[in-house]
Amino acid sequence: MTGAHAGPPHDPAESAREELRPEHYDYFAGGAGEETALRENEDAFGRLALLPRVLRGGADRDTRVSVLGRQWPAPLFVAPTAFHRLAHPDGELATARAAAATGTPLVTGMAATTAVADVVTAARETDPDAVVWFQLYLQPEHEVTAELVLRAERAGCSALVVTVDSPVFGRRTRDLRNGFHDLPPGLAAENMRDLPGAAPGATRDIAMRSAGWDDLAGLRELTDLPLVLKGVLHPEDARAAVEQGVDALVVSNHGGRQLDAAPASVEALPAVAEAVAGRVPVLMDGGVRRGTDIALALALGARAVGVGRPVLWALATGGEAGVREALTALREDFDQVLALCGGHRPQDLTADQVVPRGLPYQPRRGERAW
Numbered sequence: 265m266t267g268a269h270a271g272p273p274h275d276p277a278e279s280a281r282e283e284l285r286p287e288h289y290d291y292f293a294g295g296a297g298e299e300t301a302l303r304e305n306e307d308a309f310g311r312l313a314l315l316p317r318v319l320r321g322g323a324d325r326d327t328r329v330s331v332l333g334r335q336w337p338a339p340l341f342v343a344p345t346a347f348h349r350l351a352h353p354d355g356e357l358a359t360a361r362a363a364a365a366t367g368t369p370l371v372t373g374m375a376a377t378t379a380v381a382d383v384v385t386a387a388r389e390t391d392p393d394a395v396v397w398f399q400l401y402l403q404p405e406h407e408v409t410a411e412l413v414l415r416a417e418r419a420g421c422s423a424l425v426v427t428v429d430s431p432v433f434g435r436r437t438r439d440l441r442n443g444f445h446d447l448p449p450g451l452a453a454e455n456m457r458d459l460p461g462a463a464p465g466a467t468r469d470i471a472m473r474s475a476g477w478d479d480l481a482g483l484r485e486l487t488d489l490p491l492v493l494k495g496v497l498h499p500e501d502a503r504a505a506v507e508q509g510v511d512a513l514v515v516s517n518h519g520g521r522q523l524d525a526a527p528a529s530v531e532a533l534p535a536v537a538e539a540v541a542g543r544v545p546v547l548m549d550g551g552v553r554r555g556t557d558i559a560l561a562l563a564l565g566a567r568a569v570g571v572g573r574p575v576l577w578a579l580a581t582g583g584e585a586g587v588r589e590a591l592t593a594l595r596e597d598f599d600q601v602l603a604l605c606g607g608h609r610p611q612d613l614t615a616d617q618v619v620p621r622g623l624p625y626q627p628r629r630g631e632r633a634w
């Protein structure tokens with residue numbers, strides 16, 4: 265038990281806000297349009313309750329999950345977010361070390377302020393088996409995309425996460441209001457340096473582009489790395505992606521930063537999971553803040569969940585140690601929730617254990633989601 269004067273629960277975003285320049289805080293915190301999708305990501309979890317099961321015996325628990333041939337210690341990964349050096353001088357290196365130290369797979373972003381090779385080196389110096397994936401936006405020029413893929417492969421990334429929810433950049437209300445459109449002097453999107461067609465030493469802008477399914481097939485020919493599609497919300501897209509041979513999906517509305525009218529990720533998850541029908545792992549991100557959110561997402565069909573802003577807030581306030589603590593706390597919280605739900609393994613959580621808040625409720629059938 266904490267003391268009688270523990271005060272209100274700590275709000276990591278508020279603490280980070282005190283550390284950051286207002287326009288940088290807003291860049292991290294903000295969403296598109298009226299920020300409906302942003303709010304809904306968290307609120308939708310709050311509308312769901314977990315029905316615990318009882319008398320299921322055994323105190324033994326194992327939170328590991330298997331994803332693309334690797335055992336992850338918990339159903340948790342670091343979602344790709346841009347510009348970590350705006351949050352802390354150590355930037356992506358601190359995130360990579362903290363993720364590796366806790367065994368948490370890291371998706372490093374193409375828009376990182378540290379080159380992918382340096383991110384992977386930092387992770388592997390901490391844990392030689394660290395899992396690092398590279399997030400890619402398909403670029404207008406094939407040779408630029410090809411060079412980025414090559415850099416990710418050479419760095420030692422073990423999957424490519426292709427973000428497909430950004431044919432154009434979302435309208436970020438706060439950034440427009442603040443006039444935030446450039447990194448400050450001394451910081452750059454380091455993966456975009458020295459790419460074909462640019463002057464030596466220069467960094468290119470990250471382009472958004474309306475890619476098609478044929479681009480995915482082109483990417484498949486370019487690399488043997490597993491392809492993970494990020495930003496899928498429609499079950500028909502999920503079905504098509506599986507038929508095209510993608511290796512995993514991330515159900516995501518990009519943290520509410522792209523289409524403001526998009527559903528919360530957790531609302532879109534069950535239909536996508538049903539369409540995929542266990543053929544590939546379904547991951548999700550958006551609004552995951554506590555162990556119960558992880559449990560709800562797993563029960564509704566996710567193999568693992570990603571966290572975006574919680575990592576940025578922890579980085580801003582505590583650097584590497586802060587991220588380590590935040591990831592450890594989430595994992596421990598999930599482990600306790602799993603126990604309280606009567607589960608021993610992540611896959612013990614089933615859809616019948618998720619009910620809407622408010623009476624009356626009717627549990628769904630208790631099939632395993634995956």
Ligand SMILES: Cc1cc2nc3c(=O)[nH]c(=O)nc-3n(C[C@H](O)[C@H](O)[C@H](O)COP(=O)(O)O)c2cc1C
Pocket residue numbers: 291292293305343344345346373374375399427494516517518519520521549550551552570571572573574
């Ligand atoms: C500041 C920020 C930058 C982001 N940058 C990227 C990016 O470069 N590529 C990408 O695929 N997703 C990006 N995302 C989306 C995240 O990968 C993820 O979908 C989202 O943050 C999850 O929601 P959460 O922040 O509520 O955990 C970004 C999100 C934030 C908040």
Ligand SMILES: CC(C)CC(=O)C(=O)O
Pocket residue numbers: 346375470518521
């Ligand atoms: C700089 C952008 C490419 C990063 C992004 O995707 C985001 O801010 O959501």
